[in-house]
Amino acid sequence: MAKEQVQIISDILNKKENEILNSWVKEQLQSITFRSDLMNENELRQQSGEFLNLFREAAAQGMNYDIYSPIWSRVLEMLGSVSRSRAIQGYSPSETATFIFSLKQPLFNSLTDAVTDDPKVLSREIWNITVIFDKLGLYTVEMYIKSREEIILRQQREMIELSTPVVQLWNGILALPLIGTLDSERTQVVMESLLTKIVESGSYVAIIDITGVPTVDTLVAQHLLKTVAAAKLMGAECIISGIRPQIAQTIVHLGVNLEDVTTKATMAEALRSALVKNGLHIVKAQANQKKEQ
Numbered sequence: 001m002a003k004e005q006v007q008i009i010s011d012i013l014n015k016k017e018n019e020i021l022n023s024w025v026k027e028q029l030q031s032i033t034f035r036s037d038l039m040n041e042n043e044l045r046q047q048s049g050e051f052l053n054l055f056r057e058a059a060a061q062g063m064n065y066d067i068y069s070p071i072w073s074r075v076l077e078m079l080g081s082v083s084r085s086r087a088i089q090g091y092s093p094s095e096t097a098t099f100i101f102s103l104k105q106p107l108f109n110s111l112t113d114a115v116t117d118d119p120k121v122l123s124r125e126i127w128n129i130t131v132i133f134d135k136l137g138l139y140t141v142e143m144y145i146k147s148r149e150e151i152i153l154r155q156q157r158e159m160i161e162l163s164t165p166v167v168q169l170w171n172g173i174l175a176l177p178l179i180g181t182l183d184s185e186r187t188q189v190v191m192e193s194l195l196t197k198i199v200e201s202g203s204y205v206a207i208i209d210i211t212g213v214p215t216v217d218t219l220v221a222q223h224l225l226k227t228v229a230a231a232k233l234m235g236a237e238c239i240i241s242g243i244r245p246q247i248a249q250t251i252v253h254l255g256v257n258l259e260d261v262t263t264k265a266t267m268a269e270a271l272r273s274a275l276v277k278n279g280l281h282i283v284k285a286q287a288n289q290k291k292e293q
Contacts, residue, residue: 008125012110013056021045021052023106031102033095051078052103067135076139083143087151096144100137104130160189166197173274174203174236175267179212187223191230198236205274206231209267211242221256228261237262237277241270 013020025045028034034044054075061071068076079100086096107129115122164186169175176194180186194206208227213220228238241264243251251258264270272282 008111008114008121009129010056010059012107012114013052013059016110017052017056020103020106020110021049023109024048024052024103027102027105028098031098033092033098035089035091035095038089038091047082048099051075051082051099054078065131065135067132067139075136079136079140080143083140084147087144087147091144093141093144097137097141100133100140104133107133157189160186161193164190164193166193168197168201168203169207169271170275170278170280172201172203172205172278173271174198174201174206175209175271176206177209177212177267180214182213182220182223184223187227190223191227194227195230195234198231198234204236205239205277206236207239207241207267207270207274209242209270210240210247211244211267213242213247216247216250218254218256221251221254225256225258225261239264239270239273241265241267 025041025048028044028048029041058071058075064071066072082099083096086099108126111122111125111129115125163179164176167175167177174194174197176190178190182190194208197203198206208224210216210224216224224240228240231238239262240258243263243265262270262273264273275282
């Protein structure tokens with residue numbers, strides 16, 4: 001961008017910053033995308049004023065088309081912060097992008113007032129500023145999408161952790177009821193949760209119940225065996241329960257070797273087996289009373 005072009009934009013921002021800020025804030029307040037339920041006018045004015053000040057400083061240093069040059073670093077940093085905060089608040093991509101695109105009109109009006117005697121210069125200035133703001137607007141949308149993806153990934157991991165609770169059934173006996181399909185990411189969470197709980201509780205038996213797992217394929221079977229092996233290294237024995245006839249047939253058909261793993265049809269049988277391993281037995285209270293009599 002030529003030196004005289006930089007000078008025109010920089011001079012306008014220095015002389016008419018307040019006027020441009022007022023027009024810009026008004027544009028945003030009147031926009032159908034403005035969310036008065038998420039931001040008030042004072043917050044909007046403060047955010048807009050901070051951005052306009054950073055933009056003016058960048059223009060004074062020799063504004064160019066490469067928005068990833070050091071000149072734009074503080075501007076991009078703020079746009080990234082605005083995009084992240086609005087993504088968390090629940091703004092849409094278009095509502096977020098309006099923040100930067102709505103600044104075009106106030107700047108165009110100021111350029112038109114400042115360059116009155118040369119249509120070619122005015123046309124060139126408007127085109128240049130349009131290119132810059134389009135790039136900044138696209139960067140804002142890109143950062144918004146990236147922030148939303150980070151939020152979705154975090155929520156997915158939290159849901160996975162909630163869907164794989166490790167509960168203590170008895171002293172030294174844990175249960176991990178699995179519901180839904182197992183994949184690599186979920187299996188990793190399952191293993192971490194189970195091993196952490198084994199260490200915390202000092203348990204020696206962990207029941208992995210797959211009653212809620214719809215199908216068992218080779219991948220799921222391998223994940224289960226890895227979890228059992230990891231628990232064994234921690235000094236705990238795993239019992240896999242909830243193996244229905246169809247799943248048992250599938251495991252046999254796949255040729256998965258479960259010889260070294262204790263398996264039970266139901267969690268009740270698995271709990272009974274775990275208690276026996278600890279020298280405990282479940283008996284009816286009535287039978288005990290008769291013995292006492």
